[in-house]
Amino acid sequence: MPGTAIHHRSPIGRATIGDQLRRHARTQPNKVAFISYAADGTREVTTYGELDSRANQFANLLVDLGVTAGDRVASMARNSVxxxxxxxxxxxxxxxFTGINVMYRAAEVKHQLEHAEPTVVVADPAYANIISSVKPDTTTLVTFGPEYAALTANTPSTEPDVEMDENDVAMVIYTSGTEAAPKGVMIPHRNFLISTAPAWSWGLRTGPEDTWLFVMPFHTIAGLGSMTTLTLMGATLVLPATVDPAQSLRIIAAEKISVIAQTPTFYLALARDAQFGSETVSQVRRCLTYGGQVSPHTISAWAAAAPEAIWGTYWGQSELSQLGSVGWFSNLDDIPDGDASWIGKPVTHLEIKVVDPAGNESEIGELLCRTPSVMLGYFKNPERTAEVFRDGWVHTGDMVRIDADGNLFFYDRMKDMIKSGGMNVSSQEVERTIHTHPDVLRAAVVGVPDPYWSEAVTAFVIARDGVTADPAAIIEYCRTELASYKAPKSVHIVAELPVDPQGKILKRELRMLAAVEETV
Structure with a gap:
């Protein structure tokens, strides 16, 4: 109706992420939003009322620095309030808002700044020099610490009067780039308010009573997206200074952490620490994992130390504002078909279908999605956006299997499928098999160019503590468990696997490592 739309661009009826923080500040100003730990162990508590007041001060600073609606502001900093x-x-x-990976080198930072074109960049002092060396003259740098405190000391703590609505872009998430150059995913406010947060409330059993150990980096959709959803709900987030297992375990015990969400690498690191046990983790009730498969060894260790904890396997994408599928289990016997590739069922706000290369619905194929959480598109990349959005569905690039009950089983990234000797090999399937070998702690499998096989199935393995793993024995084991063409042609025993800040394995680096070793 004419004349009503204006109300949805002002606080009277607006639905933006910042509006929800203001509501928390009015209705529960003393509720703890964040508990943060410094490297020296210092503990600081921030309430929702304090968070809103400080956010308003920063917003007014941005306005003073010339930031206007539709601009971008970047951050290069470790997780902090x-x-x-x-x-x-x-x-x-x-x-x-867009985050820059703190592991980036100058050339990578320069690329993202040139692409995102932020008006202002805020950074930890440790990254100020790298930002200064590559930022355009038109971009203002603000450094956390004394400079930041001085600039915000006298700015108003009241919310600036800015016209916006739920359809405006809230964040530009640069994908992790485990396979290719990162892409900027544009996500509007509405996606979290009407879709992702409600779906998490039901599907992931999250709410204001939760206390999360939060180690997911804020430059990722896992970090920024989860933090957004949890603060929209009014939960409490605990921010450790590092992901050091020993420190994390002390914090889990002291703060009575009830929920953890991280990649399998993190859970494995905690389980291997000397402090791990019922004294430190018994109060944990939900362990969410994503970005890979949790090994049977890890699940067994956690079952003994935290018997009341349940596991949630989660699949999601930045392009879906973190939405996806979830499945809960207490032990491996709870998983449908006993298949460790299980990623649960779609959450309430996600519609899916699985199609073969011809576009026909199929038991195994590419996962296509529709949801109110779908991104606006890739920033400055309409061609790639159109490719992903074709035929009225989001083409995820993930291969899955769907059973008669609607359970989804992750088969592989389409880019990770190995073409060996004219046959398709799922790297994930081979990894699952290797994980069952008694000498193996962690494994990753890639395809390496080969003149005979086209791509040779190649495994990288971390041996369990105190064990000397034999590559030939692992290959023979795979041949007894899998079709012969799926067995690795070579196995490399390594001390660690290359991962991104979330713990996702960087398979492109493994391919390069294999190629280098072939030439040596």
Missing amino acids: DVVVAYYGTLKAGAA
Whole structure:
């Protein structure tokens, strides 16, 4: 109806992420939003009322620095309340927030800054020099610490009057780039408010009573997206200074952490630490994992130490504003068909179908999705956006199997499928098999160019502590468990696997490592 739309661009009826923080500040100002730990063990508590006030100060600073609705503000910093303040302040100023991976080198930082074109960059002091060396003259750098404190000390703690609505871009998430150059995923406010947060409330059993150990980096959809959903709900998030297993275990015990969400690598690291046991993790009730398969060894260790904890296997994508599928289990016997590739069923706000290369619905094929959480598109990349959005569905690029009950089983990334001797080999299937070998702690499998096989199935293995793993024995084991063409042609025993800040294995680096070893 004419004349009503204006109400949805002002606080009276607006639905933006920043508006929800303001509501928390009014209704539960003393509720603890964040508990943060410094490297020296210092503990700091921030309430929702304090978070909103500080975000308003930062928003007013951005306005003073020339940030206008539709601009971008970037951050290069480790997880901290300052980054959360910058995020919410950016949204309250009508701009979009984007994070820069703190592991990036100068050339990578320069590429993202040139692509995102932020008006302002905020950074930890440790990264100020790298930002200064590559940023355009038109971009303003603000450094956390004394400079940041001085700039915000006298700015108003009231929310600036900025016109915006739920359809405006809230964040530009640069994908992890485990296979290719990162792409900027544009996500509007509405996606989290009407879809992702409600779906998490039901499917992931999250709510304001939860206390999360939060180690997912804020430059990722797992980090920024989860933090957004959890603060929209009014939960409490605990931010450790590092992901050091010993420190994390002390914090889990001290803060009575009830929920953890991280990649399998993190759970494995905790389980291998000397402090791991019922004294430190028995109060954990939910362990969410994504980005890979949890090994049977890890599940067994956690079952003994935290018998009341249940596991949640989660699949999601940045392009879906983190939405996806979830499945819960207490032990491996709870998993349908005993298949460790299980990723549960779609959450409430996600519609899916599985199609073969011809586009026909199939038991095994590419997973296609529709949801209110779908991204607006890739920033400055309409061609790639159109490719992913074709035929009215989001083409995820993930191969799955779907059973008669609607359970989904992750088969592989289409780019990770290995073409060996004219046959398709799922790297994930081979990894699952290797994980069952008694000498193996962790494994990753890739295809390496080969003049005879086209691609040779190649495994990288971390041996269990105190064990000397034999590559030939692992290959023979795979031949007894799998069709012969799926067995690795070579196995490399390594001390560690290359991972991104979330613990996702970087398979492109393994391919390069294999190629180098072939030439030596």
